[in-house]
Amino acid sequence: MAEKKFEKGRMVPVPSHSIIPERDLGKTPILECTHLGIDFGGLKAVDDFTLTIGRTEIAGLIGPNGAGKTTVFNLLTKVYHPTRGTILLDGIDTAGKSTIQINRMGIARTFQNIRLFSNLSVEDNVKIGLHNQEKYSTLSAVLRLPAYWKKEKAAHEKALELLSIFDMQDMAGYKAGSLPYGAQRRLEIVRALATDPKLLLLDEPAAGMNPSETAELMENIAKIRDTFQIAILLIEHDMNLVMGICEGICVLNFGQIIAKGTAEDIQNDPQVIEAYLGKRKEAAPC
Amino acid sequence: MTFFLSCLISGISLGSVYAIIALGYTMVYGIAKMLNFAHGDVIMVGGYVCYCALNYLGLPSLVSVLLAMAACTALGILIEGLAYKPLRQAGSLAVLITAIGVSYFLQNAAQLIWGATPKTFTSVVHIELPQTLTNVGVSSEALVTVLVCVVIMVGLTLFINKSKLGKAMRACSEDKGAAQLMGINVNRTISVTFAIGSALAAVAGVLLCSSFPILQPTTGSMPGIKAFTAAVFGGIGSIPGAFLGGILLGIIESLAKGYISTDLANAIVFAVLIVVLLVRPAGLLGKYVPEKV
Numbered sequence: 001m002a003e004k005k006f007e008k009g010r011m012v013p014v015p016s017h018s019i020i021p022e023r024d025l026g027k028t029p030i031l032e033c034t035h036l037g038i039d040f041g042g043l044k045a046v047d048d049f050t051l052t053i054g055r056t057e058i059a060g061l062i063g064p065n066g067a068g069k070t071t072v073f074n075l076l077t078k079v080y081h082p083t084r085g086t087i088l089l090d091g092i093d094t095a096g097k098s099t100i101q102i103n104r105m106g107i108a109r110t111f112q113n114i115r116l117f118s119n120l121s122v123e124d125n126v127k128i129g130l131h132n133q134e135k136y137s138t139l140s141a142v143l144r145l146p147a148y149w150k151k152e153k154a155a156h157e158k159a160l161e162l163l164s165i166f167d168m169q170d171m172a173g174y175k176a177g178s179l180p181y182g183a184q185r186r187l188e189i190v191r192a193l194a195t196d197p198k199l200l201l202l203d204e205p206a207a208g209m210n211p212s213e214t215a216e217l218m219e220n221i222a223k224i225r226d227t228f229q230i231a232i233l234l235i236e237h238d239m240n241l242v243m244g245i246c247e248g249i250c251v252l253n254f255g256q257i258i259a260k261g262t263a264e265d266i267q268n269d270p271q272v273i274e275a276y277l278g279k280r281k282e283a284a285p286c
Numbered sequence: 287m288t289f290f291l292s293c294l295i296s297g298i299s300l301g302s303v304y305a306i307i308a309l310g311y312t313m314v315y316g317i318a319k320m321l322n323f324a325h326g327d328v329i330m331v332g333g334y335v336c337y338c339a340l341n342y343l344g345l346p347s348l349v350s351v352l353l354a355m356a357a358c359t360a361l362g363i364l365i366e367g368l369a370y371k372p373l374r375q376a377g378s379l380a381v382l383i384t385a386i387g388v389s390y391f392l393q394n395a396a397q398l399i400w401g402a403t404p405k406t407f408t409s410v411v412h413i414e415l416p417q418t419l420t421n422v423g424v425s426s427e428a429l430v431t432v433l434v435c436v437v438i439m440v441g442l443t444l445f446i447n448k449s450k451l452g453k454a455m456r457a458c459s460e461d462k463g464a465a466q467l468m469g470i471n472v473n474r475t476i477s478v479t480f481a482i483g484s485a486l487a488a489v490a491g492v493l494l495c496s497s498f499p500i501l502q503p504t505t506g507s508m509p510g511i512k513a514f515t516a517a518v519f520g521g522i523g524s525i526p527g528a529f530l531g532g533i534l535l536g537i538i539e540s541l542a543k544g545y546i547s548t549d550l551a552n553a554i555v556f557a558v559l560i561v562v563l564l565v566r567p568a569g570l571l572g573k574y575v576p577e578k579v
Contacts, residue, residue: 077467103469115464117457128457129468131450152448195469 028091030055030106030199030231031076036085037255038075045071046255049085053199053248058225058232060246062239062266064275068255069235070112073201076233077109078102090198106198110188110205112235118177122168122187125176126159129194162190165227166220182213186220193228200224202234206241214238218245243267251275292423293544294537299428299497301536302435306490307513308520308528309442310483316459316523317479320378323385324365325487326510327392332358332488333495333505334400337407347410354488362484363477371473389507396503404502407495427497434493438486439529446525455479459523508552512539515559521572530570 029052036049046068053059061069074080076087078099087094089105097105108129117125163169166186171179176187185205192200205221206214218241225232236242242249243263251259251266253275259266266272307329314322335357339350369388373381413426446452457465458475466472494509495501512535520531535555542554562570 079463079467099466100469100471103467109467111464115461117460117464119460120453120456124453124456127450128453128465128470131454131469148448191468 028055029053030057030090031233032086032088032091033076034086034088036072036075036082036087038071038080038083044255046075046252047084048256049075049252050257051250051260053231053233055198055231056225056229058221058234058245058247060242060249061233061235061252062237062242062249063252067252069252070203071255072252073109073203073235076102076201077107103195103197106196107201108192108195108197108199109201110185110192110203112203112207114181114184114188116176116184116188116191118175120176121172122163122174122176122179123156123159123172125187125191126162126194127155129191130155130158131195159194162194163187165193165224166190182209185209186217189220189224193224198230200230200232202232202236204235204237206236206238209238211240214241217241221245288422289544293540295423295428297537297540298533299425299431299536300540301516301533302431303490303494303497303509303532304513304516304536305435305529305532306438306486306493307509308517308532309438309525310486310490311514311517312520312522312525312528313455313479314483315517316525317455318370318476320370320381321385321514322370322480322483323382323510323514324369324388324392325483326506326508326513327389327396328358328361328365328484328487328506329491329494329509330396330501330503330506331361331392332491333407333501334396334405335488336410336492336495337405337501340408340410347412351410351489351492354492355485358484358488358491359481362480362487365484366477366480371476389510393503393507400503402503404500407499407501409496409499410492411496425497427493431493431497434489435529435532438489439525442482442525451475451478512552512555515556518569519559519562521569524569524571524573527569527571534570 031051031053033049033051037047038045049072051059061072063069071080075082078094078097078101089102089107092105094102094105117128120128160169160172163172166183166189168183168186168190171183176184179187185207189200189202189205202221206217209217221232221234222245224230234242234246243266246263249259249261249263249266250257251269251272253271258271258275259269261269307325310325310328311322314320314325332354336350336354339345339353340347343350345353365388369384370381373384409427411426411430413430415424415426415429419429446455454465454470454475455478457468457470458472462472465475490509490513491506495505513532516531516535517528518531519535520527520529522528535558538558539551539555542551546554566572
């Protein structure tokens with residue numbers, strides 16, 4: 001069992017612990033959720049969610065509509081506080097932490113429906129993400145003191161560098177709201193990256209993209225992981241993307257994990273097939 | 287012609303005060319999406335603090351003004367923390383009613399502390415203007431008011447557009463949830479907005495009382511309402527809009543007082559507001575954004 005070679009996806013530069021236990025032994029995982037659960041009244045929106053994500057793993061979270069995938073993201077970022085269970089980020093318990101603290105601890109996310117600051121320029125959107133790292137006093141910004149120029153120049157260069165991942169540096173001056181849809185989705189990823197995360201959560205990054213855009217996105221996701229050496233957890237309905245890029249996949253249905261493993265494992269799992277396609281009728285009468 | 291000019295000048299000066307107050311309204315509205323009707327009464331408190339510092343403590347003018355600003359900043363943060371912060375998740379109507387409540391509270395507290403008898407405010411401006419200027423009706427107060435307003439306007443624009451706190455403010459005004467997930471402390475940003483708005487209110491209070499030297503607990507309410515009108519007039523949430531709205535409102539009021547009737551001036555001001563809102567529902571510089579259904 002331990003000999004099983006991992007085939008899907010790219011080679012990971014740094015060994016890490018992952019959904020697939022055979023890989024990356026001996027390294028602490030970036031994210032460990034144990035028996036995580038949240039109730040909304042009587043509804044167990046997520047229950048007994050146990051998942052480990054390795055340091056540089058690209059993991060997928062899939063499941064039918066309403067399975068609780070976005071709820072998991074909201075739990076991880078503390079938009080909702082879990083009713084049960086623990087979340088360890090880089091070995092540190094996140095109980096009682098606020099959304100802001102979680103962001104500073106190293107989780108950044110994008111949204112299913114784009115939530116850019118549409119009246120701000122593309123560059124300013126990225127700079128909002130850089131916010132935590134920029135250090136200069138407000139007074140020096142108003143009086144335009146040298147400290148401001150220096151930091152602002154650094155932030156400007158950093159923003160352009162991040163934008164260049166997606167070849168968007170030429171769009172820096174545009175209003176975010178005026179960008180085409182695909183570019184807005186990419187900008188959301190750049191903005192999240194600007195907060196210097198260890199774990200990047202992407203909520204349906206390929207939603208509304210055409211096949212060629214999706215293919216490009218897949219390359220870019222892999223590139224981000226390789227460049228920044230971070231873990232990525234993504235929710236996606238586009239199975240080509242999920243199966244093509246995710247090294248580990250977790251399938252959620254009615255708030256519970258029904259399968260974990262590689263793309264191959266998932267595709268052959270009877271429970272997953274049932275969740276997506278329904279139960280096979282025994283010898284249908286004709 | 288001289289009469290028109292002097293009306294225009296006093297209008298611009300009055301308008302500058304409205305503009306400074308309106309900036310506070312519009313900033314708070316832009317970020318917290320609430321109408322802080324207690325804003326007008328913060329002006330009054332600013333006036334009283336400056337009055338006390340000048341008359342009882344015998345401090346120099348500039349120090350008194352700074353003291354008033356500091357007191358109002360603290361008051362603004364206190365009001366936001368005690369009255370509005372607990373209602374962050376509540377409906378806008380609850381917040382609005384609370385704001386009106388805070389407004390009455392401040393007026394009555396002022397009456398309790400300083401009494402209802404009007405006090406005569408001594409101007410904080412001590413500049414001798416050349417004869418040529420005073421002949422056309424330029425008072426030193428008017429000149430200082432306009433200058434201060436321009437400085438505030440430029441400073442605030444730079445702050446909002448260039449500093450990282452300003453960017454955080456704009457981000458919060460668009461999407462608080464997303465801003466929080468990008469590591470922006472939304473509560474602190476809102477507090478800072480209140481602090482800035484209240485400090486500006488103190489400046490406005492001192493300038494207002496320097497030009498019209500009668501100080502009583504209700505001093506702030508009419509300028510407060512007018513400045514709110516100015517903010518709506520220019521497009522609430524827009525900083526240049528508040529500036530433009532304030533100046534225009536001041537000029538309209540002053541000209542109406544000079545040429546039509548002193549008693550009807552306020553009615554005319556509000557009538558103009560109604561007409562503008564009929565033609566441009568989002569105000570002069572506001573953007574009309576249809577609500578998504």
